Structure formats: C-alpha cells, structure tokens
Amino acid sequence: MQINTDNNFIDEILICLKKNKSAVMATVVNTRGSTPRKAGAKMLIRPDGSFTGTIGGGCGEAEVWQKAMEVFKSNQLSYVSVDLTEPVDGEDKVCGGVMDVMIEKLVP
Amino acid sequence: MKNSILIYQKIQESLKNGIPVALITAMNSEQNNLGRKFFINKNKEVVGDINNDSRVNDLLLEYVIKKMNQNVFSVISIVSLNYDTYKITESNKINISDNFDKNNGSVLFIEFMYPKMQLIIVGGGHVGHALAQLGDVVGFEITVVDDRKDYANLERFPMAIKILTGDIESSIDSLELNALSYVVLVSRGHKLDEAALRMSVQKNPAYIGMIGSKRRTSIVINNLVQEGVNLEKIQNIYTPIGIDLGGQSPAEIALSILSEIIIIIHKGSGKHLNSLKKIIL
Known part of the structure; x- marks a missing residue:
C-alpha cells in the first residue's frame, strides 16, 4: 500500500549512508498523464551505481540513474523530467505520461 | 543534504513506535536552501529546519500536524511559503522547468510517512x-x-x-x-x-x-x-x-x-x- 512506508527502504538508506558516506535519492515529485509510479516513489542510488527501490522501471530509471551519477560529483540537487510519451514502436515508454524527478545527494 | 543519518534514524524510530512523520525538502534555492531538510513527527518532535527564522518552522509544524490530524492519508504535498506574508499555499502541480526562484519564497516538498496499518x-x-x-x-x-x-x-x-x-x-x-x-x-x-x-x-x-x-x-x-x-x-x-x-x-x-x-x-x-x-x- 502506498501510504505504508517501506521500513526496509529507510533501513537501506541508513546502511548506505553509514557504509559509503553518501547516497543519491531520486524522488518522483510530480506526474502528468499516465505514469508507472506517482509522486512520492523513490529510488536510492549507491556510489557504486547499484540501486534499490523503483520509480517505475525501464528507460525512465536509466535516465534518472545517469543524472544520479552526475549528482554524486556535482553535489547539486537537480531535476530530470522523464518523458514517457514517445511513440509506442520505440522503446518501452508506452505509459504516456511525464514524471518529474528530484535528485539529491545525501551525506551523513 | 547533511545530517541525513540523524533524520533517517529519527524517521525509522518514529515509524517503529507507530508515530507518523513528515519530511520537508526545500525544492528551490531561495535563501540558499536547496535540498535543506526538516523532519517533523506527530509528537511534534523536530530535526533540522527549513529556515533560520523560527516563525517559518513553526508555521510548517502547524501545517504538518493539521494535515496529519485530518486522518486523510496525504502521501505528499507541495507548498509555497511566502516570506513576506508568512503564508503557506498548496500547489497541486508544479512545473520543474519553471524557475522556482521567481517565487518570492520557498517551494517545499512534503512527504508524509505512516507506520504500518x-x-x-x-x-x-x-x-x-x-x-x-x-x-x-x-x-x-x-x-x-x-x-x-x-x-x-x-x-x-x-x-x-x-x-x-x-x-x-x-x-x-x-x-x-x-x-x-x-x-x-x-x-x-x-x-x-x-x-x-x-x-x-x-x-x-x-x-x-x-x-x-x-x-x-x-x-x-x-x-x-x-x-x-x-x-x-x-x-x-x-x-x-x-x-x-x-x-x-x-x-x-x-x-x-x-x-x-x-x-x-x-x-x-x-x-x-x-x-x-x-x-x-
């Protein structure tokens, strides 16, 4: 259920912060049209590029992942708009909406 | 955002004890606040702040507790906080390609987290x-x-x-x-x-x-x-x-x-x- 907070996810954040001294959090802040996840969905990216949680899978996540790796270096909170409105015959982006994702670096 | 461990520990602890929490993140760079975080739980315990002005933090505390008491399970809420009028306005939809900094105040992302039902x-x-x-x-x-x-x-x-x-x-x-x-x-x-x-x-x-x-x-x-x-x-x-x-x-x-x-x-x-x-x- 969406309103339940996944306690395991909070545990993961803490483990990552203690072990790696940093983590990047991607949070869906806004959606338009039909999207796999709604505002509040989260994904945690570790410095080695591994991640946990999902903001919807597929190409959207790849874009977010790439930005996350930049944020590790820049330390700057930034945004990425994941456009899932591209033609159906292209990639897997058939949902038809746009997700705005906030990407921020967390340090202990 | 610094002090993350403290904030996430507090979230973990509150939820384990059955207390709903809210985490506020500054979405724009008004007053160089970008990414600044403010934790509030239903027992009115706080960690961090969104502003050095205590009036702003008190306003947010009041807003969050009111939301929690409505027993409507908000997942998130995006609000604008005007520093001239000290008013909180809910903005349902935002556009990240807009320049937030045109606003005379902070745009805040508020996440509500609840213990298991x-x-x-x-x-x-x-x-x-x-x-x-x-x-x-x-x-x-x-x-x-x-x-x-x-x-x-x-x-x-x-x-x-x-x-x-x-x-x-x-x-x-x-x-x-x-x-x-x-x-x-x-x-x-x-x-x-x-x-x-x-x-x-x-x-x-x-x-x-x-x-x-x-x-x-x-x-x-x-x-x-x-x-x-x-x-x-x-x-x-x-x-x-x-x-x-x-x-x-x-x-x-x-x-x-x-x-x-x-x-x-x-x-x-x-x-x-x-x-x-x-x-x-």
Whole structure:
C-alpha cells in the first residue's frame, strides 16, 4: 500500500549512508498523464551505481540513474523530467505520461 | 543534504513506535536552501529546519500536524511559503522547468510517512485465516484475537505480530487502536461479536466491519443500541461487510473485506476501470 512506508527502504538508506558516506535519492515529485509510479516513489542510488527501490522501471530509471551519477560529483540537487510519451514502436515508454524527478545527494 | 543519518534514524524510530512523520525538502534555492531538510513527527518532535527564522518552522509544524490530524492519508504535498506574508499555499502541480526562484519564497516538498496499518482480526476461523494471509501480503500488520488457542496460535498465523487468546473483550481492550487500525469481526457467534464490538467502538479505530447475516448483525446492533452505545458510532460500522464481489469461499470473502478496506483507504470507486475510461484506438 502506498501510504505504508517501506521500513526496509529507510533501513537501506541508513546502511548506505553509514557504509559509503553518501547516497543519491531520486524522488518522483510530480506526474502528468499516465505514469508507472506517482509522486512520492523513490529510488536510492549507491556510489557504486547499484540501486534499490523503483520509480517505475525501464528507460525512465536509466535516465534518472545517469543524472544520479552526475549528482554524486556535482553535489547539486537537480531535476530530470522523464518523458514517457514517445511513440509506442520505440522503446518501452508506452505509459504516456511525464514524471518529474528530484535528485539529491545525501551525506551523513 | 547533511545530517541525513540523524533524520533517517529519527524517521525509522518514529515509524517503529507507530508515530507518523513528515519530511520537508526545500525544492528551490531561495535563501540558499536547496535540498535543506526538516523532519517533523506527530509528537511534534523536530530535526533540522527549513529556515533560520523560527516563525517559518513553526508555521510548517502547524501545517504538518493539521494535515496529519485530518486522518486523510496525504502521501505528499507541495507548498509555497511566502516570506513576506508568512503564508503557506498548496500547489497541486508544479512545473520543474519553471524557475522556482521567481517565487518570492520557498517551494517545499512534503512527504508524509505512516507506520504500518494494523488489521485486527477477531475470530481465527476460515475467514479470519484467509484475511490474515491476504492482509499480510497487502501490507497490514496482523493481530489475531480469538479465545480458542487451537485456532489462534503461531502455527496457524505465522504472519501475526500479536495473537491474543484471552477473553475477547479484554483482549481488544489491551490493544491500542487509532486511525491506522482496521478491525474485522469474523468470530464464531453473535455473543462474541457483541463483546468485541462493544469494546471496539469505544477505541475509535479507522474501520469496524462485522460479518454475519442480517438477522445476526441486527441482534448485535440492537443490543448495543439498547445499552446506550453512541448511535453515530454504530451507524459507522460496516455490516454486512465487504464489497459485492460475488464470491463465496472464505478466501473470496476475505478478499471482499480487504477490498472494502482498500477502497476506504484510497477513496476508490470500486468500479471496473474499463467503465471509467474508454480505450482510445
């Protein structure tokens, strides 16, 4: 259920912060049209590029992942708009909406 | 954002203790705040702040607590905070390609996080068992109440965090029920339902549903009304219980009950999605 907070996810954040001294959090802040996840969905990216949680899978996540790796270096909170409105015959982006994702670096 | 460990530890601790929390993140760079975080829980404990101006933090605290007390489960809320007027305005939709900094104030992303919801199952029979299994999968914390140890035990209910086998009324009395508690009465007889219901209505859970035929449930309700139990509370009881899915087996009945609870939580319509939207060809 969406309103339940996944306690395991909070545990993961803490483990990552203690072990790696940093983590990047991607949070869906806004959606338009039909999207796999709604505002509040989260994904945690570790410095080695591994991640946990999902903001919807597929190409959207790849874009977010790439930005996350930049944020590790820049330390700057930034945004990425994941456009899932591209033609159906292209990639897997058939949902038809746009997700705005906030990407921020967390340090202990 | 610095001090993340402290904030996430506090989130973890609060949720484990059953306390809802809110985490506020500054989305724009007004006052060089970008990414700054402010933690608030329902007990008004705070970590960090969004601004050096205590009036701003107090305003946010007040806003968050008010939201939490509405018992409407907000997942997120985006607000603008104006530093001239000290006003908080909810903005449902934002556009990240807009320059937030045109606003004279902060744009804040507020996430509400809640402890797990409790499903209290009174009656460990067939329906109770199916409810525990399904409820566990959906994400509820399962409590089973039944005075028969042969039915209410860990072998039968390995997913339960609590199994109470004492007298039904005092078992329910020992539970702390709140707006995250869903009570389902599926016991073996109307005497037990009556005892369970009498105690449950006093504890103001989010939901009370009672299984049974019209005859059985009306006997129970009439008895409680005659005892002088608050009529409004009785009218809020869901009986007959469940959504009309048409099923008959214990598992199907359990699914129907859980469907009712999920519809209430998310304010769903219970309608076929394909009747709400036509497929565009």
